[in-house]
Amino acid sequence: MTAAAIHIRPYQPTDYVAIKELTVTAFAGVTLEQNVEQALGGPLHGHDWQWRKARHVDEDVATNAAGIFVADDDGKVVGYISTAIDRAAGKGRIPNLAVAAELRGRGLGRLLIEHALAYFRAEGLSYAVIETMAQNAIGQQLYTSCGFVEVARQVHFAQRL
Ligand SMILES: CC(C)(COP(=O)(O)OP(=O)(O)OC[C@H]1O[C@@H](n2cnc3c(N)ncnc32)[C@H](O)[C@@H]1OP(=O)(O)O)[C@@H](O)C(=O)NCCC(=O)NCCS
Secondary structure, three states, rough: OOHHHHHHEEHHHHHHHHHEEEEHHHOHHHHHHHHHHHHOHHHHHHHHEHHHHHHHHHHHHHHHHHOOOOEEEEEEEEEEEEEEEOOOOEEEOOOEEEEEEHHOOOOOHHHHHHHHHHHHHHOOOEEEEEEOOOOOHHHHHHHHHHOOOOOOOOOOOOOOO
């Protein structure tokens, strides 16, 4: 199975469950939600980080379902990228990107980013932003390799109430 056999297509509502499952497995070790849980001890408010991270898919669908693109391997969802558009500012944002662990390192993540950037250009936007955790070495390598330049580092804090 090669990345070349996989095609990227628009999200369909029938992808919802698969994308949520992929999100929860793919983001282990590289999500703020898990960092918060590890720092404060979980579960928080009766929910684990997987529950909170999976809800990002709901946000992505509500924000711009037409801007979610799925990597489809013969009917199986093996990756996806989500987008948000601020038309007035001319800004495209990529909130989430994931590729199934067994298919990583074959250029699929790059293909999804290029697809999102082409979508932004077709929508007439002027610039694109994406963020990653400092602990996510692959994200940082991939984004700069795809033409993004680092513009800021943010520090997150949390406390139990
Ligand atoms: C980030 C992710 C989508 C990349 O998917 P992918 O299909 O493996 O991506 P690609 O094969 O196109 O590229 C991977 C890049 O990471 C690099 N890479 C691989 N392992 C690495 C490591 N340990 N450290 C640094 N870079 C690494 C590869 O060299 C490649 O960069 P290049 O294209 O400049 O050579 C995938 O790793 C993933 O789903 N991770 C978990 C979720 C996540 O981190 N999402 C993004 C959060 S912002």
